[in-house]
Amino acid sequence: MMPRYGGSGLGVVGDGVTVLTVCVVATLAIPSQFVVPGLGGVGTPATVLWLGCGLWWAWERVHRVRSEPSTPLVGALVVFLGVAVISFSTAIARPAATAEMGVATMTLMLYVAWSGALLLTHDAIWDPGRLVVLTRRVAAAGGGIALLGIVQFATGRSWVDELQIPGLVTIRAISEGYVRDGFTRPAGTSIHPIEYGAVLGMLLPLALSSAMAARDPDDETSTLGRWWPALAIATAIGVSSTRSALIGLLVALVVLFPTWDRVQRLWVGLALVLGSAVVFVTVPGMVGTTLGLFTGLDGDTSLQSRVDGYAVAADYLSRDTLLGRGPGTFLPRFRIFDNQYLLSSVEIGVVGLGALLLVALTAIGCALAAYLRTTDPQVRPVVAGIGAGVVVGTILLAFFDGFSFPMMPSVWFLLMGMAGASLRSSRIQRSAGRPGEEAPVPARSWRRLLPTR
Numbered sequence: 248m249m250p251r252y253g254g255s256g257l258g259v260v261g262d263g264v265t266v267l268t269v270c271v272v273a274t275l276a277i278p279s280q281f282v283v284p285g286l287g288g289v290g291t292p293a294t295v296l297w298l299g300c301g302l303w304w305a306w307e308r309v310h311r312v313r314s315e316p317s318t319p320l321v322g323a324l325v326v327f328l329g330v331a332v333i334s335f336s337t338a339i340a341r342p343a344a345t346a347e348m349g350v351a352t353m354t355l356m357l358y359v360a361w362s363g364a365l366l367l368t369h370d371a372i373w374d375p376g377r378l379v380v381l382t383r384r385v386a387a388a389g390g391g392i393a394l395l396g397i398v399q400f401a402t403g404r405s406w407v408d409e410l411q412i413p414g415l416v417t418i419r420a421i422s423e424g425y426v427r428d429g430f431t432r433p434a435g436t437s438i439h440p441i442e443y444g445a446v447l448g449m450l451l452p453l454a455l456s457s458a459m460a461a462r463d464p465d466d467e468t469s470t471l472g473r474w475w476p477a478l479a480i481a482t483a484i485g486v487s488s489t490r491s492a493l494i495g496l497l498v499a500l501v502v503l504f505p506t507w508d509r510v511q512r513l514w515v516g517l518a519l520v521l522g523s524a525v526v527f528v529t530v531p532g533m534v535g536t537t538l539g540l541f542t543g544l545d546g547d548t549s550l551q552s553r554v555d556g557y558a559v560a561a562d563y564l565s566r567d568t569l570l571g572r573g574p575g576t577f578l579p580r581f582r583i584f585d586n587q588y589l590l591s592s593v594e595i596g597v598v599g600l601g602a603l604l605l606v607a608l609t610a611i612g613c614a615l616a617a618y619l620r621t622t623d624p625q626v627r628p629v630v631a632g633i634g635a636g637v638v639v640g641t642i643l644l645a646f647f648d649g650f651s652f653p654m655m656p657s658v659w660f661l662l663m664g665m666a667g668a669s670l671r672s673s674r675i676q677r678s679a680g681r682p683g684e685e686a687p688v689p690a691r692s693w694r695r696l697l698p699t700r
Contacts, residue, residue, distance in 0.1 A: 284415075444487050
């Protein structure tokens with residue numbers, strides 16, 4: 248008998264998914280330029296909430312009285328944070344500009360906040376069904392910012408620049424819009440269209456997989472209700488005029504293609520062809536602009552700057568090879584690499600870069616392991632989508648300095664936490680099904696936040 252996970256899950260309140268939903272809405276819905284007064288770069292409502300999640304996770308760990316299931320992802324993250332702290336310690340031990348140390352402290356706090364997103368997601372979801380619910384909510388939130396981007400493209404206005412949020416202030420000017428070849432480049436609620444495109448690229452596989460997954464017989468969600476987030480995100484990517492979004496789309500399709508059956512592959516291919524045709528007819532010049540992003544690269548100054556960045560990074564690495572010059576200490580006025588891995592290698596060294604890649608690869612491995620051991624048609628496609636989202640984020644970090652923006656790393660770490668939760672919850676479910684074996688029981692603090700039914 249197929250387990251029933253219930254449509255939106257809105258009937259269950261007060262569990263870990265509810266807390267995470269609030270954090271996701273804060274991350275995607277509140278423009279990144281708005282912060283709590285006096286907190287600067289760590290003052291976005293989302294960052295404050297994720298910091299709280301990290302502290303909550305740490306408090307629960309300290310007071311835990313029984314062992315609970317885990318995955319290697321937590322250990323990999325601890326290694327990364329440990330290397331970051333050591334790199335920070337070496338940075339403050341040598342003479343440095345006050346501005347650099349201030350940014351280093353802020354960056355370390357951001358690492359903790361992003362880790363809070365991963366850790367709480369990893370530990371506070373005990374049931375695969377609740378992971379499915381969270382995935383649908385994240386996809387819906389992504390669909391929401393995609394619709395905003397479509398409106399921005401159609402009207403040529405940001406709209407976000409007209410917002411006033413009580414209790415929050417802006418720490419940077421909100422652009423009225425970015426333009427390429429006469430077309431407005433939507434940025435949604437993010438700081439820049441590149442970040443917006445990367446976030447959409449990570450969320451598209453979640454939206455696609457949620458729509459394709461089997462549904463509970465009692466689920467009355469309409470076809471449009473299932474598919475609108477994926478359609479909105481795909482449309483926003485199509486009119487984004489952003490390489491990161493289009494590369495994310497391609498990576499997502501490549502990763503998900505083996506998980507689809509023949510009919511699903513046919514429908515996705517047909518949708519791509521029809522979607523391209525619609526854009527060609529309704530937005531003259533958009534197809535040429537999109538193709539131009541990947542042609543004529545010989546004269547692309549942005550690409551040349553990225554290539555030149557390798558020599559600059561190698562020069563800095565030769566001075567501080569292992570631990571770098573310190574988190575966040577390589578300020579934009581020195582150089583913009585447009586490659587997070589180059590930037591991380593300079594800031595936290597090859598050891599820190601290796602630790603960061605270890606976290607990403609471990610998360611991908613968790614999603615793959617969960618996918619292989621799960622047969623539930625409601626859960627398996629969702630796990631594939633989560634894994635694809637992590638892969639998209641991991642690859643896109645090579646195309647821009649993603650950690651210099653607040654939204655992209657928050658979503659990436661959230662998805663990695665969901666990947667870990669997919670494996671952890673599948674292990675719990677499997678152990679609960681073994682005759683004579685007692686299922687693990689969540690700790691008291693988590694139990695207060697789990698559904699009562």
